[in-house]
Amino acid sequence: xxxxxxxxxxxxxxxxxxxxxxxxxLMGEEVAEYDGAYKVSKGLxxxxxxxxxxxxxxxxxxxxxxxxxxxxxxxxPIIEFMTFNFSILALDQVLNSAAxxxxxxxxxxxxxxxxxxxxxxxxxxxxQHSQACEIWYVHAPGIKVVTPATPADAKGLLKxxxxxxxxxxxxxxxxxxxxxxxxxxxxxxxxxxPLGVADLKREGEHISIITHGKMVHVAxxxxxxxxxxxxxxxxxxxxxxxxxxxxxxxxxxxxxxxAVYLEEGWPWGGVGxxxxxxxxxxxxxxxxxxxxxxxxxDVPMPYAKNLEQIAKPSVDRVIAACNRVLYRNS
Amino acid sequence: xxxxxxxxxxxxxxxxxxxxxxxxxxxxxxxxxELYTRQKIxxxxxxxxxxxxxxxGSLPVLEPRDxxxxxxxxxxxxxxxxxxATTIMAEMYGRKEGCARGRGGSMHIFDAETRFYGxxxxxxxxxxxxxxxxxxxxxxGEDRVTACYFGDGxxxxxxxxxxxxxxxxxxxxxxxxxxxxxxxxxxxxxIAHAETDLALRATSYGMPAWAVDGMDVLAVEDATRRAVQxxxxxxxxxxxxxxxxxxxxxxxxxxxxxxxxxxxxEWKKRDPIPLxxxxxxxxxxxxxxxxxALESEVTAEVEEAVTFAEEGSWEPVxxxxxxxxxxxxxxx
Numbered sequence: 001x002x003x004x005x006x007x008x009x010x011x012x013x014x015x016x017x018x019x020x021x022x023x024x025x026l027m028g029e030e031v032a033e034y035d036g037a038y039k040v041s042k043g044l045x046x047x048x049x050x051x052x053x054x055x056x057x058x059x060x061x062x063x064x065x066x067x068x069x070x071x072x073x074x075x076x077p078i079i080e081f082m083t084f085n086f087s088i089l090a091l092d093q094v095l096n097s098a099a100x101x102x103x104x105x106x107x108x109x110x111x112x113x114x115x116x117x118x119x120x121x122x123x124x125x126x127x128q129h130s131q132a133c134e135i136w137y138v139h140a141p142g143i144k145v146v147t148p149a150t151p152a153d154a155k156g157l158l159k160x161x162x163x164x165x166x167x168x169x170x171x172x173x174x175x176x177x178x179x180x181x182x183x184x185x186x187x188x189x190x191x192x193x194p195l196g197v198a199d200l201k202r203e204g205e206h207i208s209i210i211t212h213g214k215m216v217h218v219a220x221x222x223x224x225x226x227x228x229x230x231x232x233x234x235x236x237x238x239x240x241x242x243x244x245x246x247x248x249x250x251x252x253x254x255x256x257x258x259a260v261y262l263e264e265g266w267p268w269g270g271v272g273x274x275x276x277x278x279x280x281x282x283x284x285x286x287x288x289x290x291x292x293x294x295x296x297x298d299v300p301m302p303y304a305k306n307l308e309q310i311a312k313p314s315v316d317r318v319i320a321a322c323n324r325v326l327y328r329n330s
Numbered sequence: 331x332x333x334x335x336x337x338x339x340x341x342x343x344x345x346x347x348x349x350x351x352x353x354x355x356x357x358x359x360x361x362x363x364e365l366y367t368r369q370k371i372x373x374x375x376x377x378x379x380x381x382x383x384x385x386x387g388s389l390p391v392l393e394p395r396d397x398x399x400x401x402x403x404x405x406x407x408x409x410x411x412x413x414x415a416t417t418i419m420a421e422m423y424g425r426k427e428g429c430a431r432g433r434g435g436s437m438h439i440f441d442a443e444t445r446f447y448g449x450x451x452x453x454x455x456x457x458x459x460x461x462x463x464x465x466x467x468x469x470x471g472e473d474r475v476t477a478c479y480f481g482d483g484x485x486x487x488x489x490x491x492x493x494x495x496x497x498x499x500x501x502x503x504x505x506x507x508x509x510x511x512x513x514x515x516x517x518x519x520x521i522a523h524a525e526t527d528l529a530l531r532a533t534s535y536g537m538p539a540w541a542v543d544g545m546d547v548l549a550v551e552d553a554t555r556r557a558v559q560x561x562x563x564x565x566x567x568x569x570x571x572x573x574x575x576x577x578x579x580x581x582x583x584x585x586x587x588x589x590x591x592x593x594x595x596e597w598k599k600r601d602p603i604p605l606x607x608x609x610x611x612x613x614x615x616x617x618x619x620x621x622x623a624l625e626s627e628v629t630a631e632v633e634e635a636v637t638f639a640e641e642g643s644w645e646p647v648x649x650x651x652x653x654x655x656x657x658x659x660x661x662x
Contacts, residue, residue: 025469051469057499062458062492069462072447073397075469092489096452097459105440106431107653109447141654165656 002185007177009151010040012186013158014078018048021076024162027054027063028080028117037082038118038177064090064115068097068167071113076162081117084133084171090115091136098167099142114161116170119147120214120264121301123175124308130301132265134213137169138241139269144168144195145241147213151181153239156193164195173214196243200252204232207322208252210275211262212238215313219262222318231326241271249275250283257288258325262318267295292321333543337552342615346624348547349610351386352603354628355379355406358415361632362405362422362436366582370639371422373435374451378406380577383602384509385410387550388477388572391558394444397467397476399460402437402451407479413441419635425642432645433653453514454480454487457506461493464502464567475561477505483514485531486522494569498535501566505557506532508569509544511576516588532569544574545600577601 004012018024025048026041032055035042045053056063060081067077081087087094098111121130138145146161146168148154154172161168184191201216202223209219216237223233234252238245253259259279261272272293279291297311323329339345359379365371378385385406389398392411400407408418413429421428422436429441430449438449447463450456460478467474484490485508497504510528512519519526532539538560542553550572557568575597579586586594610616 057495059492059496061489062461062496065455065458065489065493066462066465066496069399069447069459069464070466070469071462072459073463073466075466092452092455093458096455097450102656103653104430104434104438105442105448106429106433107657108430108440108442110656112656144655165658 001182006179009155017162024076025052060089065093071111084119118174119171126303127300149216198245198248202235208234208259262294337548352382355382376403377578381574383547384572387547388554391554397445399456400479408439415635416638419639423639426645427642454484454489457493464504482510494535497567504567506569529571539569541571544572
């Protein structure tokens with residue numbers, strides 16, 4: 001095991017997969033000469049050359065579509081969005097081409113490719129640079145959605161995503177890039193985490209906090225505070241939203257009988273809406289209380305620090321939600 | 331606009347092949363219209379009738395190793411590329427034997443065998459894909475040209491601009507085939523474009539571009555040959571504006587309020603099929619018997635396609651979710 005940052009873990013995954021398979025290439029804004037806007041692709045241009053690390057002009061729709069076209073004939077493009085906020089410009093190619101190609105061609109043409117970059121809010125970047133984009137992607141059948149929370153997950157899941165034969169939206173966290181954590185050493189063999197397997201990041205018996213991506217850390221902090229009050233929480237990190245580990249969700253709910261869904265996105269049509277629906281379909285009789293969701297406030301993200309803080313899901317709001325589900329006075 | 335003089339007639343067998351290809355598209359689509367009114371074909375159906383010279387003249391210039399991307403008005407390109415009429419018709423019937431197993435319909439004809447990559451029903455949506463196919467060829471060092479068909483309407487889209495810029499910037503082996511039929515659905519060119527000289531606009535990206543008489547199959551073939559030769563020689567992307575005309579409504583639900591009957595009949599005087607057939611007659615390459623023989627050959631092919639579709643089966647409903655994801659795992 002080595003302790004490295006989330007950024008380094010992603011960089012290792014890219015380098016290892018590009019080394020392993022000549023059909024893998026990276027394309028996006030500032031990925032080559034600049035080493036990536038967040039330095040995730042640092043050194044890759046030197047290592048792999050300009051054919052495989054391609055700087056694109058600011059044409060999200062265009063280069064996303066070029067990636068789809070290249071994937072249709074067997075290459076494995078990794079399309080970096082500087083942030084997923086900008087990927088909204090590319091959604092026609094993601095949703096209408098990549099996600100549907102295999103189906104509408106009757107199984108003839110697949111799109112093995114990864115769209116990756118940071119999603120969600122950072123700090124005081126305001127409305128157009130602070131949105132959790134998972135829901136745009138997870139809504140459409142045909143595309144897989146991966147949201148790693150730790151350096152190890154980032155590496156193992158990115159390697160699996162690059163090898164997957166379907167399009168994958170791989171959504172990182174801007175505030176996670178400097179996060180350090182243990183990652184298996186490359187010399188110990190290929191480290192792959194299969195898509196569709198959730199991870200219980202903390203075990204408890206009283207309540208389940210189910211979440212994904214950067215919010216895993218908020219959930220863990222909330223769980224630590226709750227522990228001081230004698231409340232032990234399961235923290236289930238879904239890791240991939242499609243495919244979804246329904247069994248893991250049901251297992252934790254059946255264990256604790258109480259659940260909170262925590263996500264960074266807006267409440268309307270949120271990821272949590274689907275999770276809550278699954279829980280009430282499959283585990284209604286196991287519940288001792290209605291499931292509560294914690295989301296961003298239903299507003300575009302404001303700039304002012306005080307407003308931003310209250311708009312984002314926070315440890316305090318998670319604790320309040322847990323108390324509500326536990327019928328406990330805080 | 332005046333075009334250069336039409337190229338000379340090729341030899342008889344080649345001229346006959348061009349004529350046959352155009353007649354096949356025409357008769358196939360007339361049959362589609364009939365089957366639509368009989369409710370055998372449903373969904374949206376966009377007919378190519380009037381524009382046959384573009385597909386028939388340009389596609390045979392490509393090699394089997396080349397790739398093709400088209401729009402939702404793509405029966406003509408699919409047939410001229412060699413996608414079997416049987417599987418195209420079966421697809422329109424929604425049959426399991428259709429080229430996309432009934433998941434695509436008229437607007438999504440795909441055939442990996444002939445490298446026919448759709449069938450794209452988002453205006454201009456095929457352009458970045460085509461540029462991606464060309465990029466892949468360039469990256470792999472393969473000698474493949476990609477031909478991308480789109481209409482004048484696509485040139486108002488952002489995807490057009492992004493694809494043109496990227497293709498020119500990276501010298502991609504890509505042929506942009508703009509089928510300018512003067513109307514984007516019911517919106518005339520002048521209502522949609524500040525600059526209506528489309529080839530002129532294309533040159534602003536730094537790529538060779540010129541307008542071609544899209545009703546003259548020989549002019550289409552000649553222009554395509556020159557462009558493809560230049561692309562293969564490393565000349566980067568080229569743009570051809572085929573000036574053509576759609577004789578039929580935009581789709582099966584179009585009362586054609588935006589154009590006059592006089593305009594349509596004026597264009598029909600330049601119907602690409604008689605245009606070639608008359609020249610062949612004058613050159614002694616075609617007579618009534620030969621034309622009748624050709625027509626019956628084509629009719630038989632269309633009838634075979636209809637029979638194939640009629641006798642086809644439905645995909646079992648248990649297969650509804652098949653092909654949402656790949657059936658094989660990740661790369662080894």
